[in-house]
Amino acid sequence: MQVFKFGGASVKNAEAVRNVAHIIQNFGTPTHLVVVVSAMGKTTNALEKLLNTYFAKADWQTELQNIQQYHFEISEQLFPEKHLIFTALDYLFLQLKETLLHKTQPEKYDESYDQVICFGEIIATHIVSQFLQEQGIENEWIDIRNFIKTDTTWREGKVDFAWTEQLLKREILPILQEKIVVTQGFLGGTLGNKTTTLGREGSDYTASILAYSLEAQKVTIWKDVPGILNADPKKVPNTQLYETLSYTEAAEMTFYGANVIHPKTIKPLANKNIPLYVRSFLEPHKAGTCIDGITSPQNTPTIIFKPNQVLLKFAIKDLAFITEENLSKILHTFTQTNAKIHLLQSSAVSLWIATDFQEHKVIKIIDFLSEEFAISQTRNVQLLTILYYNEKMLQSILPKFELILEQKTQQTYRAVIAEFSA
Numbered sequence: 375m376q377v378f379k380f381g382g383a384s385v386k387n388a389e390a391v392r393n394v395a396h397i398i399q400n401f402g403t404p405t406h407l408v409v410v411v412s413a414m415g416k417t418t419n420a421l422e423k424l425l426n427t428y429f430a431k432a433d434w435q436t437e438l439q440n441i442q443q444y445h446f447e448i449s450e451q452l453f454p455e456k457h458l459i460f461t462a463l464d465y466l467f468l469q470l471k472e473t474l475l476h477k478t479q480p481e482k483y484d485e486s487y488d489q490v491i492c493f494g495e496i497i498a499t500h501i502v503s504q505f506l507q508e509q510g511i512e513n514e515w516i517d518i519r520n521f522i523k524t525d526t527t528w529r530e531g532k533v534d535f536a537w538t539e540q541l542l543k544r545e546i547l548p549i550l551q552e553k554i555v556v557t558q559g560f561l562g563g564t565l566g567n568k569t570t571t572l573g574r575e576g577s578d579y580t581a582s583i584l585a586y587s588l589e590a591q592k593v594t595i596w597k598d599v600p601g602i603l604n605a606d607p608k609k610v611p612n613t614q615l616y617e618t619l620s621y622t623e624a625a626e627m628t629f630y631g632a633n634v635i636h637p638k639t640i641k642p643l644a645n646k647n648i649p650l651y652v653r654s655f656l657e658p659h660k661a662g663t664c665i666d667g668i669t670s671p672q673n674t675p676t677i678i679f680k681p682n683q684v685l686l687k688f689a690i691k692d693l694a695f696i697t698e699e700n701l702s703k704i705l706h707t708f709t710q711t712n713a714k715i716h717l718l719q720s721s722a723v724s725l726w727i728a729t730d731f732q733e734h735k736v737i738k739i740i741d742f743l744s745e746e747f748a749i750s751q752t753r754n755v756q757l758l759t760i761l762y763y764n765e766k767m768l769q770s771i772l773p774k775f776e777l778i779l780e781q782k783t784q785q786t787y788r789a790v791i792a793e794f795s796a
């Protein structure tokens with residue numbers, strides 16, 4: 375069996391959904407395929423805005439209406455009038471409103487977030503599943519929250535692989551003998567059947583969890599790019615396609631912030647030696663990139679920009695030096711806050727850490743540590759990583775940015791950079 379994953383861009387409008395149906399039609403057999411689908415277009419961002427507007431007691435009704443209108447407009451182009459999908463959508467949007475009004479609390483932000491944000495994937499999979507059915511592609515819609523089991527780390531659920539594997543094997547494998555399965559990316563469920571999410575852009579990870587658990591022959595992630603390139607084509611001109619990549623290289627790229635695939639995707643696949651294909655849904659006849667355990671590392675230069683970072687500086691207050699003890703205190707606070715350290719540098723009296731700019735986490739970190747350290751922050755920075763860099767590459771990129779902090783090893787160049795202010 376195989377796993378296909380379609381992200382937001384591949385289902386962003388009616389034409390895109392039709393294209394997804396064509397790709398699935400060309401799969402060859404009407405069985406043995408799990409289709410993982412993300413929220414349509416930028417719906418996850420819109421749902422985040424809905425929740426924040428609701429908590430801010432502002433005009434959340436307009437936000438809800440916009441999301442509803444977007445999905446209805448797509449569905450009107452895909453289905454005949456009075457199709458069952460419209461009743462399902464009415465019900466789902468009612469459920470979303472009820473959840474917002476009765477199941478969210480500002481003081482439980484992360485938990486509330488998961489209960490609301492999940493509707494993007496739930497709604498998208500209903501539309502896709504029904505449309506495939508309309509096209510004669512028999513499929514079963516599955517609620518993945520009943521199968522991918524996580525703890526209660528809201529917004530970053532930790533997957534219980536043993537339990538998940540058992541449930542998926544028992545319940546999904548028999549269905550796959552007869553038809554295709556359509557399910558949601560990004561979502562999980564707790565023991566108490568509450569919804570969790572696996573981290574932003576986590577649908578790639580879902581595809582990998584499913585492939586691992588069901589021992590898939592391969593996974594294909596369909597994107598709006600020809601495959602994995604040596605840089606994001608939206609940021610760097612004249613990029614080159616990797617036809618093959620090793621698991622190690624791919625994992626390294628995602629670790630440094632190449633957001634073409636979610637960082638957690640590679641490990642489960644590597645553990646079971648399942649190849650991952652990254653292919654273009656715009657040019658589905660092309661082979662794309664194959665990531666596997668056979669390819670040996672090519673050491674090709676790769677440029678990675680990681681935006682939306684903040685650089686925190688922790689300075690010792692009483693003229694003492696940075697010690698292992700206060701280092702561990704700072705690191706422990708990051709663990710407790712579930713904030714990721716993307717770059718770390720120390721001097722005699724200060725420690726710098728670059729992390730994602732998530733305001734609520736930054737506030738928590740500063741709250742915990744401000745008694746002992748003088749903390750300053752540089753916002754609106756990004757992290758630049760160049761794997762297997764050379765001086766020529768540095769000279770082609772660095773003059774375009776303000777350089778705030780720099781680290782070099784023989785193979786890897788890393789810097790905290792900012793756009794020049796106008």
Ligand SMILES: Nc1ncnc2c1ncn2[C@@H]1O[C@H](COP(=O)(O)OP(=O)(O)O)[C@@H](O)[C@H]1O
Pocket residue numbers: 380381382383384575596597598599601602603604605606607608632633634635
């Ligand atoms: N090294 C890279 N190779 C290809 N695409 C990249 C790379 N780094 C970043 N990207 C970006 O990743 C995007 C695709 O990922 P994403 O938007 O998350 O897709 P989806 O939401 O459909 O899963 C591309 O449009 C491209 O801008």
Ligand SMILES: N[C@@H](CC(=O)OP(=O)(O)O)C(=O)O
Pocket residue numbers: 380381382383412413418419494559560573574575576577578
């Ligand atoms: N919809 C979620 C999960 C996801 O993975 O989306 P995408 O496949 O479009 O990156 C998000 O936007 O974070």
